[in-house]
Amino acid sequence: MIEVEGIRKSFRLHKKAAGLKGSFVSLFHRKWEEKHALKGVSFKVSPGEIVGLVGANGAGKTTLVKILAGIVHPTEGKATVLGHTPWERKNAFRSRIALIMGQKASLWWDLPAEDCFLLLKEIYQIPEERYQSALKTLVDALGVRGQLNTQIRRLSLGERMKMELIAALLHDPQVVFLDEPTIGLDLTAQRAIRDFILRYSQEKKPAMILTSHYMEDIEKLCKRIIIIRDGEFVYDGPLAKITDRYAKFKVLTAKLDPTAAVHAATLFPKGLGEVVSSEPGELKVKVARDRVPEAASALLKSGGVLDLLIEEVDIADIIESLLREGVREGKSS
Amino acid sequence: MSGWATQVVSFELRKVFTYRFTFWVKYFVGAITELTVAYFLWGAIFAATAGAPDSAPGSNRLGGYTFHGLLYYTLFATLGANVVRTLDRGGEISGEIYQGTLSRYLVYPVPYLAYRYAAYFGLQLISVGQLLFGVSVALALFGVPADLAITPGSIALGIFTALLSGALSFTLTACLELVAFWQDTVWNLMAMLRFIGNLLGGLMIPISLFPEWGRSFVAFTPFPYLFSFPIRCFLGQVGGAEWFREASVLAFWILATSGAAAFIWRRGTRVYSGVGI
Numbered sequence: 001m002i003e004v005e006g007i008r009k010s011f012r013l014h015k016k017a018a019g020l021k022g023s024f025v026s027l028f029h030r031k032w033e034e035k036h037a038l039k040g041v042s043f044k045v046s047p048g049e050i051v052g053l054v055g056a057n058g059a060g061k062t063t064l065v066k067i068l069a070g071i072v073h074p075t076e077g078k079a080t081v082l083g084h085t086p087w088e089r090k091n092a093f094r095s096r097i098a099l100i101m102g103q104k105a106s107l108w109w110d111l112p113a114e115d116c117f118l119l120l121k122e123i124y125q126i127p128e129e130r131y132q133s134a135l136k137t138l139v140d141a142l143g144v145r146g147q148l149n150t151q152i153r154r155l156s157l158g159e160r161m162k163m164e165l166i167a168a169l170l171h172d173p174q175v176v177f178l179d180e181p182t183i184g185l186d187l188t189a190q191r192a193i194r195d196f197i198l199r200y201s202q203e204k205k206p207a208m209i210l211t212s213h214y215m216e217d218i219e220k221l222c223k224r225i226i227i228i229r230d231g232e233f234v235y236d237g238p239l240a241k242i243t244d245r246y247a248k249f250k251v252l253t254a255k256l257d258p259t260a261a262v263h264a265a266t267l268f269p270k271g272l273g274e275v276v277s278s279e280p281g282e283l284k285v286k287v288a289r290d291r292v293p294e295a296a297s298a299l300l301k302s303g304g305v306l307d308l309l310i311e312e313v314d315i316a317d318i319i320e321s322l323l324r325e326g327v328r329e330g331k332s333s
Numbered sequence: 334m335s336g337w338a339t340q341v342v343s344f345e346l347r348k349v350f351t352y353r354f355t356f357w358v359k360y361f362v363g364a365i366t367e368l369t370v371a372y373f374l375w376g377a378i379f380a381a382t383a384g385a386p387d388s389a390p391g392s393n394r395l396g397g398y399t400f401h402g403l404l405y406y407t408l409f410a411t412l413g414a415n416v417v418r419t420l421d422r423g424g425e426i427s428g429e430i431y432q433g434t435l436s437r438y439l440v441y442p443v444p445y446l447a448y449r450y451a452a453y454f455g456l457q458l459i460s461v462g463q464l465l466f467g468v469s470v471a472l473a474l475f476g477v478p479a480d481l482a483i484t485p486g487s488i489a490l491g492i493f494t495a496l497l498s499g500a501l502s503f504t505l506t507a508c509l510e511l512v513a514f515w516q517d518t519v520w521n522l523m524a525m526l527r528f529i530g531n532l533l534g535g536l537m538i539p540i541s542l543f544p545e546w547g548r549s550f551v552a553f554t555p556f557p558y559l560f561s562f563p564i565r566c567f568l569g570q571v572g573g574a575e576w577f578r579e580a581s582v583l584a585f586w587i588l589a590t591s592g593a594a595a596f597i598w599r600r601g602t603r604v605y606s607g608v609g610i
Binding site: 011066069070071072073089091094095097098099101104106108110111115118119121122123124125151 | 336337339340341344347348351352433434436437439440441442443602603604605606607
């Protein structure tokens with residue numbers, strides 16, 4: 001459904017020295033710098049799949065989404081979405097995709113959402129019956145019936161985002177690009193949008209690419225993630241496997257007998273791992289994965305341990321470390 | 334007109350009607366203001382030039398126009414220009430390129446420039462209403478001047494011509510606005526076009542008042558077809574065969590500038606990066 005091969009994108013940026021002198025000099029001579037937003041990325045997305053695109057600001061996520069939505073031409077490489085080259089912008093392609101950008105409004109602020117939807121109905125040539133049915137389903141699912149006739153600019157951010165989702169999905173797209181759909185929303189609105197996207201994906205099975213800085217979005221919605229760093233993929237694979245592959249440690253939390261006279265930290269033999277926190281009644285240690293049985297056994301044998309919990313390191317921490325340091329042992333496929 | 338284009342026209346009208354205070358002030362108080370200004374301006378000019386060599390002493394004429402004739406010329410020039418150019422518009426295309434909001438239109442399965450023209454046409458229709466209101470007030474106050482052949486037919490022809498001239502104004506402006514793909518701000522180009530269009534298009538003063546060499550020069554530019562042509566239609570100065578001849582030249586300019594805009598659009602979208610606020 002989406003096939004990308006060796007996509008590169010470079011931008012030419014004007015660099016101006018600070019201050020009035022820099023501005024004056026730039027009238028006569030400009031210094032340009034080439035920025036490589038994407039450095040030859042390749043991947044495929046199948047129908048029904050939600051792929052999470054994770055990366056720091058400026059990593060190239062939005063550029064990739066814009067290329068696949070046909071907004072931006074790549075410098076080099078090939079891509080097909082639904083059998084079309086996106087940047088040729090054929091109507092047969094554009095009428096089957098949707099793009100939702102959390103940071104940019106696509107609806108017209110001066111009019112109520114229902115007026116905007118009527119315009120989109122004509123733009124996408126949606127038959128009346130199908131339009132009414134899709135509108136009812138989406139409005140009910142997102143619980144915004146009461147706001148349909150309110151001017152867009154007077155809606156809350158959460159309500160506006162829900163209207164953006166309806167506008168993008170009215171024509172039943174087969175490929176959906178979601179660029180930070182929950183950005184700036186409160187926790188309740190984030191959860192509502194997330195739940196809706198999950199239900200929609202299960203029901204309609206479009207191919208989806210989601211970018212988000214919120215790990216909860218990624219964890220709840222995506223089985224597969226692509227981690228992008230400085231325009232290159234550092235991981236492309238199942239979310240579940242990222243822990244097995246890149247988490248070097250596990251966290252052991254021991255619940256201690258608070259009446260025991262012995263100090264918590266002394267229960268844990270030095271050299272087996274690193275004490276993360278030590279409080280009365282609880283000891284938390286980080287242990288190399290291959291030494292977990294040994295560490296657990298040592299803790300249990302020490303007496304004073306009422307309960308022991310063994311957990312994976314938080315997935316967000318692993319991704320953050322991948323984004324910061326890259327992958328030392330080579331890229332994943 | 335296709336379904337989506339009709340909906341865009343209607344959509345633009347709905348957007349204007351949303352702000353009712355602005356609507357009444359801009360379109361109706363504006364028309365009365367234009368009429369009042371024209372009345373006092375030409376009244377003062379006629380009083381000051383009475384007896385001057387070029388004002389045909391004793392006949393109360395200036396450049397071939399009576400006081401009421403020039404009053405109507407100014408009225409049709411200002412309100413007709415609103416039909417051609419629409420009120421307070423311009424800069425949408427370049428603004429959308431600059432701010433990156435063009436991205437949302439690029440994913441819709443409709444041609445962007447056609448979408449923008451449909452929105453422009455919607456605004457032209459409101460200006461037609463404003464013009465009809467202003468002319469009705471003027472006719473009620475001053476009647477039809479003796480030196481002009483203003484009839485319902487000439488007004489209808491004028492409106493139709495002004496709508497066509499609007500297409501030229503749109504494509505001409507679009508050519509400059511699309512330069513925003515390469516240069517972030519193009520308002521200076523737009524301001525230059527506006528000034529040159531006003532001057533050479535006969536909006537400031539009738540082209541008939543230009544010297545002979547000036548009239549010959551502007552005939553080779555698209556500008557007389559922006560304003561002077563529709564104004565002369567309103568005033569009943571353009572007949573059947575002459576109208577078809579001039580309308581053919583107007584159509585040529587519309588096609589030429591549309592082709593240029595389409596070419597610039599194709600080149601520009603290749604370098605568009607979608608960055609912005």
